Amino acid sequence: MSETIEAITTYLAPRRLDEALQAMADGEATVLCGGTDLAPQTESGARQYKARLLNINRVEGLGGIAADGGEIRIGATTTVAEIRRSAALAKIAPVLVEAAEHFASEQIRNAASLGGNLCNASPAGDMSPPLLVLGAAVELACWRDGAAHTRRVPLEQFFVGPGKTVKLAQELLTAVVFARPAPGFVARFRKSGPRPALEISTVSVALGARVADGRLGDVRVAMGSVAPTPLRARHVEAALEGRPLDAATVAAAVAAAAEDAKPIDDVRASAWYRSHLVKVFVEEVLDDVRGN
Amino acid sequence: MEKTANATPTAKQTLIGTRVKKPDAPDKATGKTRYINDMVLPQMLIGKVLFAGRPHAKIVRIDTSAAEQLPGVHAVLTGKDATGLKFGFVRDNVALKDKVRCEHDEIAAVAAESEDIARQAVALIEVEYEDLPGVFTPEDGAREDAPLIHDNFPGNKSLAFDFQHGDVAAAEAASDFVVDNVFRPHHVTHCCMGTSCAIADFDHNGKLTIWTQTQYPYNYKMDLAPALGLHPGDIRVIQPPIGGAFGSKLDVYPYEPIAALLARKTGRPVKVIYSREEEFKASPTRQPAIIHMRTGCTRDGTLTFRSADVLLDNGAYTSWGPTIPVIMMRTVSGHYRVPAVDFKAQAIYTNNPYAGSFRGYGNVQCTYATAQQMDMLADMVDMDPLAFHLKNSQKSGEITPQKSFLRECALVECLETAAQASDYSRKRKEYAAQQDAPGRYKKGIGLASSIHNAGGAKIHKSDGIGTILKMDDYARVTVITGASEIGQGIDAVITLIVSEELGVPLEHVTLVNNDSDIAPWDVGVHASRTTFIAGNGTRRAARKAKAQILAAAEKVLGEPAETLELRGGSVVRDQCGTPIIKLDRLLRQMHFQAEPELVMVTDYYEPKSEPEGAQHMSDHSAAYSHAVHIAEITVDTLTGEIKVDKVTVAQDVGRIINRMGLEGQVEGGLAIGLGYALSENMLLDHGLLKNASFRDYKLITAPEMPPLDLHFIESDCAEGPYGAKGISELPTIVIAPAIANALYNATGVRIFNPPMSPETVARAIHERRMQTAPGKATTPSEALAV
Known part of the structure; x- marks a missing residue:
């Protein structure tokens, strides 16, 4: 272990949410859940531990999937493996289950939490595009004036940059919520990398829309790894909204993808390849929906 | 025909060709094995290295005083502590540097009570560098105005090799078709699961004991x-169990x-162990090269000549x-019958990481070129590549232009078997x-083949091995052999052979092969040689013991x-197998x-090679030996993803000794070859490695391993133990061009x-498509249709 772990002087593993929120009220706690991003980042020196390490795994009410009502609620400590195995989500939002299936490896899925994956704010975060097309929001809680306060932030406003979100240091992401998709809602997710297993996305594309009379409505398209944050592809959405799902519409959406995706060259892929893949995936998910 | 191993062979059964498990497999599978990485000695200190982190620089000033004063630090060494202690193939390297020539150059080293203290001490060392312009391709290194990397190697020239045979110009004039391409095989590294590690300790007589991962313990002493x-x-070399070598420890x-x-300075044992990131940056690589290759043939598909002009990226x-x-x-x-040959190679120093040996040893790079040009020429003469290969195949008894005597050559059989099995x-x-x-x-299908040495390679004065075999009063056998086990x-092979010859159970054979003060000399694990050489040595020693026992x-x-x-x-009657006397009793x-005798024999086996x-x-x-690989792939022409659906392998193995070990070596070799072909790549930016982690350096993992259809051709090698040949490198060598040829078959594209x-x-x-x-x-898919 490196010297960074020696920076930790206090370890807390509370059972109640208010205890957890109080422990981070001064903004001086490192939150630990699955640790699949935290451990390698601190080990490599990319991130430093604060003096207080706050394990939220035992906090009651932070885990679990509530899928009975009109609003679906996934607790922050829910693991990616739990999402993958959820029969309820497989029915309500199969796109999320599919993304969980393509997420890293079995071992990482077993440990990684949904909340952690979102707070890590990687442009390549696998859970972000499907949640964006589901219109999800995150709940952020904090302790202020002797009481817990919670605010909701739409996921598309949550990400600010690589590793950066609007969440304040004293806030804890407690849950992800989204409205139960209406009848006729379809969603697709597609990602790629140079190797099928244990992959970090070169590019990912998700589509969510209501299909009625051969036309798309309430279209949401999200992309990963094409910009500093996962993003909503507004130009592609505009090219699809209210349009008949035919070849001309697909071509227009593919052309519009270039307006939304502003990728960079990095170790994993060139900007050219990412732009190319975005077009391929936009066409692929639309063709897939057309085929249904 | 598959045979099942019996714990003890009886009169009519043989163990040769059966499936025998590796003796160390249960311990490794259950986590019981104590690897060198796990070893802790009393009083042991941890050594940590300060790497340069820049490709080419002068060291202006180095201040170690803060590091030395840190409590728990026992020694801090810099270049001045290694002055004049040159080592390496051409004596161009030194343990601690006084000039930076590549990113991982070792500038200083610390020995401390713990890894944390050592790490902190390394961080306290202040170095002032003056960066120098660098050289990052062999073409740039060969330029007249290129910065000089070593003062005593003008022109940045390292080793050069050439070979000519026949009249290439005349052969080219007589050719109807000539292919002419430049291939640029890339940097990859071994990725051993056990990272680099050594523990050193001196006694008061000045004798060094080093626990290390080396795969050539005897010449290692000479080199260290x-x-x-x-x-x-x-120097005494002890080789604890290690997590892979693949040439990286040669x-x-x-x-x-x-x-x-550090051990000499502190008087205590010192262990240096790399992190995964250090392992990526500081390990040797497979040598990248620029191979300008030309091959010709006549209209009827007969090869006329092959020339190769090779520029190698030597690294620092x-x-x-x-x-x-x-x-x-x-x-x-020698890859097919080539009447005229022109080969030139020049290694050029660059400020990149430097290359070592790696399973396949140059043949991986070279076969990527030769096997694709075979495919291209077949296309030009409009022949089925199979027919083109068969037309130019050598037969048993032929001698190549370099005098390689192909005494038992099963190339034709390999080609026909693989082609038939895969349709x-x-x-x-x-x-x-x-x-x-x-x-x-x-979909695409591609055929490739290659030739490799399969009975050692006499690049040293001897390619031999020493063996000592002894038996105790309970008929337990100990084989003290120079043959290193690196996974x-x-x-398993030695145990099997002893059991076969002496009729004792496999579990009654013990190997002592990890201490240079005990075991006799051997060249080391390389050149696909160990089963061939150590197999012969073991059989000879066992037969001497057997002769002594039967005489008694x-x-x-x-x-x-x-x-x-x-x-x-x-002891049994040969004809009927009836036991007469228990071996231990005898x-x-x-x-x-009255005249006591112990069974203890020695042997030194030197293969008949020049x-x-x-x-x-x-x-x-x-x-x-030869191997043929036929790869069947599916290409996603939009994303460019290649899925390998199946690989058919036909390899001349001479004779199967341990079928399980053979299969394991072929599968493992293919995994390395597949990674080389499809995903592994060291991304260097001005000599700095950008993907020093398994996240971004893509090994082949289990889901990507395709189904394999393995065919072992038994050509019965007269010199080999029971007819066996060496087998372990060809699986790594042949697969990449087979996939490249399949990609061409599928898409018309060559990489x-x-x-x-x-x-x-x-x-x-x-x-x-744009052309x-x-x-x-x-849309992307519309582009497919036009």
């Missing part, structure tokens, strides 16, 4: 000695003398990497016809030795009699700069 100013005789690397220098120092042309030229001159010719035609048809996913399975049995039993055999733990009788020599005209291996990563393939397909129909398509 100058790095420490020691006599090689004062040289001395700086962390080993660093551990020893000369390890074994730059010697790979010795093997490359054997392939250029190659039909599929190739069918897929080629579909190349430009609409559709996103394309390749020689432990003759005296005791009054039956002629020729009619007796050792089977099932007893051994005790021999031991405790030294390589400066002219490169010698039968340098005691055997040669000259591996790996065939999705992006590289997608771009090549995209560019090909045919530029700018007409509005």
Whole structure:
């Protein structure tokens, strides 16, 4: 272990949410859940531990999937493996289950939490595009004036940059919520990398829309790894909204993808390849929906 | 025909060709094995290295005072502590540097009570550098105005090799077709699961004991000695279990003398162990090269000549990497019948990481070129590549231009077996016809082959091995052998052979092969040689023991030795297998009699091969072998992803000894070859490695391993143990060009700069389409149709 772990002087593993929120009220706690991003980042020196390490795994009410009502609620400590195995989500939002299936490896899925994956704010975060097309929001809680306060932030406003979100240091992401998709809602997710297993996305594309009379409505398209944050592809959405799902519409959406995706060259892929893949995936998910 | 191993062979059964498990497998599978990485010695300190982190620089000032004052630090060493202690193939390396020539150059080293303290101390060392312009390709290094990396190597020239045979100009004039390409095989590294580690300790007589991962313990002493100013005789090498080598431990690397220098300075054992990131940055690589190859043939498909002009990226120092042309030229001159040959290779120093030896040793790079040019020429003469290969195949008894004697050559049989098993010719035609048809996913099939030494390679004065075999009063056998076990399975092979010869159970054979003060000399694990060489040595020693035992049995039993055999733990009558006397009882009788004798024999086996020599005209291996791979793939022409659906392998193995070990070696070798072909790539930016982690350096993992259809051709090698040949490198060598040829069959695209990563393939397909129909398509899939 490196010297960074020696920076930790206090370890807390509370059972109640208010205890957890109080422990981070001064903004001086490192939150630990699955640790699949935290451990390698601190080990490599990319991130430093604060003096207080706050394990939220035992906090009651932070885990679990509530899928009975009109609003679906996934607790922050829910693991990616739990999402993958959820029969309820497989029915309500199969796109999320599919993304969980393509997420890293079995071992990482077993440990990684949904909340952690979102707070890590990687442009390549696998859970972000499907949640964006589901219109999800995150709940952020904090302790202020002797009481817990919670605010909701739409996921598309949550990400600010690589590793950066609007969440304040004293806030804890407690849950992800989204409205139960209406009848006729379809969603697709597609990602790629140079190797099928244990992959970090070169590019990912998700589509969510209501299909009625051969036309798309309430279209949401999200992309990963094409910009500093996962993003909503507004130009592609505009090219699809209210349009008949035919070849001309697909071509227009593919052309519009270039307006939304502003990728960079990095170790994993060139900007050219990412732009190319975005077009391929936009066409692929639309063709897939057309085929249904 | 599969045979099942019996714990003890009886009269009519043989263990040869059966499936025998590796003796160390249960311990490794259950986590019981104590690897070198786990070892802790009393009083042991941890050594940590300060790496330069820049490719080319002068060291202006170095201040270690803060590090030295940190409590728990026992020693801080810098370049001045290693002055003059040059080591390496051309004595261009030193454990601690006074100038920076590559990113991982070792500038200083610390020994401390704990890893944390050592790490903190390294961070406290202040170094002022003056960066120098660097050289990052061999072309740039060869330029007249290139910055000089080593003062005593003008022109940045490291080793050079050449070989000519026949009249290439005349052969070219007589050629109807010539292919002419430049191939640029890339940097990859071994990725051993056990990271580099050494523990060094001196006694008060000045003798060094080093626990290390080396795969050549005896010449290692000779190579390590100058790095420490020691006599090689004062070095004892102990080889604990290791997590892989694959050629990466066939040289001395700086962390080993660093551990020893720190141990000498502190008087305590010092362990240096790399993190995964350090392992990526500081390990040797497979040598990248620029191979300008030309091959010609006549209209009827007869090869006329092959020429190769090779520029090698040496990296900053000369390890074994730059010697790979010795093997490359054997392939250029001997991969099929080539009447005229011209081979030139020059290694150029650069400020990149430096190359070592790696399974396949130059043949991986070279076969990527030769096997694709075979495919291209077949296309030009409009022949089925199978027929083209068969037309130019050597037969048993032929001698290559470099005097490799192909005494038992099963190339034709390998080609026919693999082609038939995979239905190659039909599929190739069918897929080629579909190349430009609409559709996103394309199937392709590709054939490639290669030749490799399979009976050692006499690049040293001897290619031999020493063996000592002894038996105790309970008929337990100990084999003290020079053959190192680095995971390749020689432990199982030796055990099997002893059991076969002496009729004792496999579990009654113990190996002592990890201490240079005990076991006799051997060249080391390389050149696909260990089963061949150590197998012969073991069999010879076991047969000497057997002769001694049966002579004693003759005296005791009054039956002629020729009619007796050792089977099932007893002396038996050869004809019927009837046990006459228990072996342990006989051994005790021999031991405790008036004229006592113990069974303890020695053997030194030297294969019948000729030294390589400066002219490169010698039968340098005691055997040669061929393998054919046929890869079947599906290409996503939009994303460029290649899925390998199946690989059919036909390999001349001489004779199967341990079928399980053979299968494991072929599968493991293929996994390395597949990674090389498809995904592995060290991304260097001005000499700095950008993907020093398994997250971004893509090994092949289990889900990507395709189904394998393995066919072992038994050509019965007269020199090999029971007819066996060496087998372990060909699986790594042949697969990449088989996939490249399949990619061409599927898409009409060829990749000259591996790996065939999705992006590289997608771009090549995209560019090909843009040439045919530029700018007409509005969507990616529409582009497929035009």
